[in-house]
Amino acid sequence: MQRRHFLAASALPLLAGRVLAADSALRILVGAPPGGGTDLVARAAAQELSGRLHRTITVENRPGAAGNIAAAQVAKDPDALLLCYTSHVINPSLFASLPFDPIKDFTPLSLVARSPLLLVARPDFPASTFPELQALAKKRSVSIGIAGIGSANHLASEMLRKQGGMELLSVSYKGAVPALTDAMGGQIDLVLSNVASAQTFVAARKLKVLAVSTAQRVAAYPDAAPIADVLPGFDYSSWYGLLGAAGMKPQDVEAIGAATALAVRSEAMRRHLQSEGLEPVGSTPAEFARFLQQEVERWRKVVALTGTKVA
Structure with a gap:
């Protein structure tokens, strides 16, 4: 300096x-x-x-x-x-x-x-990557939990549905943790969550990461590819x-x-x-x-x- x-x-x-x-x-x-x-x-x-x-x-x-x-x-x-x-x-x-x-x-x-936001799913969800999810959600409806109407994760989820051409059914919750809890329990399939809320459950293998919402990979989750690799321009945090x-x-x-x-x-x-x-x-x-x-x-x-x- x-x-x-x-x-x-x-x-x-x-x-x-x-x-x-x-x-x-x-x-x-x-x-x-x-x-x-x-x-x-x-x-x-x-x-x-x-x-x-x-x-x-x-x-x-x-x-x-x-x-x-x-x-x-x-x-x-x-x-x-x-x-x-x-x-x-x-x-x-x-x-x-x-x-x-x-x-x-x-x-x-x-x-x-x-x-950044993590796209996480219940452990037994049949897709483990975003391309697999997209292929599945074009054939049948998939539920995704959102932490409040109009929140960043809700709007990013809506853009995911729109840009990806997928059948995503939004289920509203009062906060990220209740949504993540229901995903772990199998009541819903997916949550697009901030890292802070999801990381403990991911570490315990109660949820799995399918992708990240930012254009670049997240250091803590190097194996999770950006959604933008499939949907150009998708970049939300x-x-x-x-x-x-x-x-x-x-x-x-x-x-x-x-x-x-x-x-x-x-x-x-x-x-x-x-x-x-x-x-x-x-x-x-x-x-x-x-x-x-x-x-x-x-x-x-x-x-x-x-x-x-x-x-």
């Missing part, structure tokens, strides 16, 4: 301390229940950021409405941050109206991590990022964004995220802002193509 870059990086925690040390405690709101992937990322980030920002940071769970309850709270609270996930950019295309604008009412701070309310002071944006990026790159947090099947990112605020704009448009097209609606 060049000396000027090293000095700039080493000064970031000090800058963060000067700007924020005198402020009140900061809260990270999570639009999901305790114990899930979003909650896990939020608590890991809070622990690292508390030390780097020299500030008390707590995590509060506000589940419900696909993350909209927590987002609406943060949009009007300057002392709160939002650990958002993929639904934040999907919801504008699903809901007729929202009490906030997902872009204009928030300040992007950092894209924290991504999670979930992600987690940190947002503040609109109108944050530039020095706070710089301090929190820089501290988050450094936290994600730390050995402790990187290993923690990877152990949960997540890919650490740690982007700049500007990079995250561009990413959010692209994601809103990308998922808008997916919602339109699949005709997905919420009740």
